[in-house]
Amino acid sequence: MILVTGGAGYIGSHACVALLSTGEDVVVFDNFCNSSPIALERVQKICGRPLTVVEGDVRDQAALEKVLTQYGCTSVMHFAGLKSVQDSVAQPLEYYDQNVIGSHRLLRAMQATGVRKIVFSSSATVYGTPQFLPYTEEHPLSAVNPYGRTKLMIEEMLRDQYASDTSWAVAILRYFNPVGAHESGLIGEDPKGVPNNLVPFVAQVAIGRRERLNIWGNDYETPDGTGVRDYIHVMDLAAGHVSALKVLDQPQCFSVNLGTGAGSSVLEVVRAFETASGRAIPFDIKPRRAGDIDAYYAATDYASKLLGWSATRSLQTMCADHWRWQSSNPNGYA
Ligand code: NAD
Ligand code: WQD
Numbered sequence: 391m392i393l394v395t396g397g398a399g400y401i402g403s404h405a406c407v408a409l410l411s412t413g414e415d416v417v418v419f420d421n422f423c424n425s426s427p428i429a430l431e432r433v434q435k436i437c438g439r440p441l442t443v444v445e446g447d448v449r450d451q452a453a454l455e456k457v458l459t460q461y462g463c464t465s466v467m468h469f470a471g472l473k474s475v476q477d478s479v480a481q482p483l484e485y486y487d488q489n490v491i492g493s494h495r496l497l498r499a500m501q502a503t504g505v506r507k508i509v510f511s512s513s514a515t516v517y518g519t520p521q522f523l524p525y526t527e528e529h530p531l532s533a534v535n536p537y538g539r540t541k542l543m544i545e546e547m548l549r550d551q552y553a554s555d556t557s558w559a560v561a562i563l564r565y566f567n568p569v570g571a572h573e574s575g576l577i578g579e580d581p582k583g584v585p586n587n588l589v590p591f592v593a594q595v596a597i598g599r600r601e602r603l604n605i606w607g608n609d610y611e612t613p614d615g616t617g618v619r620d621y622i623h624v625m626d627l628a629a630g631h632v633s634a635l636k637v638l639d640q641p642q643c644f645s646v647n648l649g650t651g652a653g654s655s656v657l658e659v660v661r662a663f664e665t666a667s668g669r670a671i672p673f674d675i676k677p678r679r680a681g682d683i684d685a686y687y688a689a690t691d692y693a694s695k696l697l698g699w700s701a702t703r704s705l706q707t708m709c710a711d712h713w714r715w716q717s718s719n720p721n722g723y724a
Contacts, residue, residue, distance in 0.1 A: 391415045392635070393463040393505075395448050395496065396470030397441075398425035400579040401511065401568055401624060403433050405467060407577070408628035410437040417442040417461045419454065420470065424582060426723035432576040448492035454499035465507035465559075465638065467631060468496060471540070474586055475515075475681065478537035489540035490547075497551060507559040507638050508548070509631055514566050514620075514647070514686060516542050524689040527564075527645055535681060545645065552643035559638035566620035566649030566688050568627050570708035571715035578715030579624075580722030588659060589621070589708075593716040596669040603671055605656050607678035610685070616656035618685035620649040623703035623711070633699040649688025650701040659705065666709035667717070 392409060396402045397418030403425075409416050410433070418430060418441060430443055442461065446453040448470045457463070471489040472478070478485040493510075500506065517525045518532030533539040545562050552558045569589040571578030585591040594600045608615035630648045637644075654662075660671050694700045703711075 391417060391461045391463045393417055393419060393458060393461070393466045395419045395466065395468045398422060398427060398429045399469055401565070401627060402467070402469035403429040403577050404572055404624045404628040405469070405631045406430070406433045406441060407436050407572055408625070408632050410439045410441060412632055415441075417444060417457060417463065419444050419446055419448070419457055421445060421447045424472070426580065428723040429577055436572060436574050436576055449487070449495050451495040451499045454496055455503050458499060458503040458505050463505055465509070465635060466496065466500060466505060467509045467635075468493065469511045471511070473537065475535050475537045476586055478540070479535055482536040485536050485540050490543050493544045494547065497547065506555075506557055506641075509561045509563060509634050509638070510544065510548060512541050512545055512562045512564045512645070513538070514564050514649070514688065516545060516564060517686070519683060520686055523685065524651060524687050525647065526689040527647060527692050549643060557641050558643065559641045560643040561634040561638055562643075562645040563630065563634060564645060564647050565627060566622050566647070568624045569621045570623040570625065570703065570711040572625060573711055573714070575711075575714035575718045578712065578719065580719075588656060589663070589712055592660060592663045592671055593712055595671050596663060596667040596713065597716050597720050599720070601672070603660065603673040604676045605673050606676055606682060608675045609678075612655055612685050614655050614657050617682055618653035618655050618687070620651065620653055620687035621659065621705060621708055622648060622650050622701050623708045626650075626701035626703050630693070630697065630699050633697040637697055644696060646693050646696055647688040647690065648693060648701075649690060651688055651690040653685055653687040654705050659709070662705045662709045663713065666706065667713045
């Protein structure tokens with residue numbers, strides 16, 4: 391049995407599909423602060439198999455110990471946390487509380503119950519300003535905002551814990567830019583309020599919930615002047631988690647990139663989404679967004695060697711699947 395914290399969220403729900411599809415049993419632990427229980431009903435529909443849902447907060451160590459013991463969990467996938475860079479600048483204490491303290495309580499609960507296998511959702515944000523590209527896993531680590539600092543602190547906590555007890559098995563997965571949805575269109579990303587991220591915003595323009603996209607800058611050092619990122623299909627990402635879990639059969643601690651290795655510009659994403667949806671995406675060029683960098687993308691050699699995994703889905707597939715979800719659920723899970 392695998393405990394999936396934050397399993398109702400965007401990436402967690404897709405990971406649940408990947409886990410259930412490979413025959414694993416899953417118990418989701420989520421407080422639904424940024425998700426809907428409907429996502430988990432849909433996951434079960436897609437897989438034709440049940441999962442267990444427990445509502446709770448990862449900062450509640452006693453509740454976690456109870457779940458780990460009651461369901462005989464042998465490993466944990468830890469997605470629960472807050473993820474908005476902007477909000478983390480406005481409310482840093484909330485981010486340290488939910489992300490850092492939440493992860494600490496989870497590790498305590500695992501230690502108390504003898505569960506020592508964990509896959510953690512980290513982010514390419516831990517590489518900070520690029521000193522070279524692609525980012526390899528050896529790229530120096532730094533954080534440029536409170537959200538990034540929480541991820542870096544949790545990574546350090548995990549490495550320290552493994553150093554103190556090498557019977558642990560720890561996978562730190564550094565995601566690049568997850569987009570897309572399960573090919574059924576039944577589950578997908580459902581941001582609350584105005585989306586900060588590019589693809590959810592573009593999708594809401596395509597469906598008519600927003601009038602125009604703001605492109606934050608076209609004077610970057612990139613081929614067309616707009617920002618370049620490594621977008622990865624969320625189902626490729628989910629498959630990467632299943633591969634990481636297999637590798638954790640042996641005690642070890644590793645950090646690995648989950649990206650495609652290829653960068654796409656904002657304008658390329660807009661064009662791919664227009665093709666996928668058959669809708670025009672009107673946009674305005676606006677000044678740069680604070681904190682944004684020109685370009686970043688992943689080195690992928692280590693993931694292929696260590697996990698035997700690599701991303702397979704194209705930008706076109708990411709947009710087509712994202713659009714299937716958005717067009718069949720114009721208001722998300724509401
Ligand atoms: P999400 O907000 O959709 O999912 C997070 C889930 O955790 C939600 O279901 C939320 O209700 C739950 N949660 C939050 N705080 C909790 C708490 N204290 N106790 C219990 N449950 C709680 O986000 P996501 O995009 O699925 O991201 C999942 C993880 O991956 C996060 O840790 C995020 O930082 C990380 N990550 C995301 C991205 C991205 O671009 N989406 C990139 C890199 C890393
Ligand atoms: C992508 C590109 C924008 C919105 C963030 C976090 C990162 C990780 C993934 C969690 C950039 C441009 C965007 C819009 C735009 N999350 N853009 N108009 O900033 O690369 O990464 O999400 O770990 O930590 O920082 O992703 O989707 O916000 O932006 O022009 O309305 O799209 O400037 O070039 P980002 P994004």
